[in-house]
Amino acid sequence: MASKKLRRTGVSLEVCERLKRHQIESCQDLLSLTPLEVMRLAGQSYQQVLILLQSVSKACAPSMTTALEVWKQRADLCFSTSLPALDRLLQGGLPRGTLTEVTGPSGCGKSQVCMMLSVLATLPKYMGGLDSGVIYIDTEAAFSAERLVEIAQSRFPDYFCEKERVLEMAGRVHLFQELTCQDVLDRLERLEEDIISSKAGLVILDSVASVVRKEYDTTLPGNLSHRSNLLGQEAATLKYLAQAFHIPVVLTNQITTHVGDRGERGAASFRGASDERDSGYVTAALGNTWSHSVNTRLIVQYVDAHQRQIVIAKSPVAPFAVLNYTVQKEGIRLEGNDDNQEVLHQGTDPGLQPIRVRTGFNYNLTQANPAAVGRLKRL
């Protein structure tokens, strides 16, 4: 909440403008100053500054609520994925006000999930949508407007049979292509205004990993801590935006395999050790610290060239579970019909067992067995 912009705290425009000239834009910037410094920069009297500091502190302090109030608002806490079995497990869908990460190997369907969610967010509320805009930050130049329209028309053919509705939907998805770490960070820092102006009910960052991995060779001294700082800033800003606007924020991340590298071990990595020639371990790209920043983690993985799986690997409300899916014209389709989508595994973590780990298109990342998914949970 400390990253809340001063303009959104009721501080007068004149004072905001004066402070902005000295790069004081957020509550944190202001509250890091002494009253005397604020007097000088804002041109206010001592009494006015004390009132200003008090009101800004109040505006950014997290407010207390009761479990009862949260319970009463529960219908408004989630964003439906339109995948009934996944929604049921997640107790309604993707949680609003928090970060959800979709992690998986290349080509597994992470961007497909993002484009599908974008369509869903624009739908009217009676269809399970948010009737809102979408901010889509594309760091891989992977977004396709044609694919967005194809998903919309194939998933909701009756609704999108009218051209005007397709145009309206596409016009509500606001795309930003940011291809460097600095551009992503700058965009996130300006996102508050973009969310307000585009009436966004969903923010997507696809992907958080690609630019970071391109620019930071973590084998070089100092890069790891720079990367952690950058990711920490990104996570804090996204968390603030999710909470302040009570919207779901969806990020994609990648999975890396370290073949034969025994140097990096920890809670965020695991080893596939059934065959020495294949030995390696799969790690959620961006490491442990980032791993802890997301609230819900869905891992997508290959079963074979056609069939894939979604694993609910981390959630404050859902049990650990695995669902089969395929990518179709209409986006993500779970196996089985809507009322009877098969949950392959659900329940407690079955423990850390050695498994064979492959991330390529032609391989199984894991077998659909409890031991394998148990290991994925540790990402």
Ligand SMILES: Nc1ncnc2c1ncn2[C@@H]1O[C@H](COP(=O)(O)OP(=O)(O)OP(=O)(O)O)[C@@H](O)[C@H]1O
């Ligand atoms: N029109 C379509 N119909 C069916 N499947 C499609 C269609 N378009 C894309 N796909 C599937 O989506 C997959 C690509 O998914 P996506 O681009 O979401 O991957 P990704 O996980 O984001 O990969 P990366 O991490 O490399 O960006 C393709 O392998 C293909 O199987």
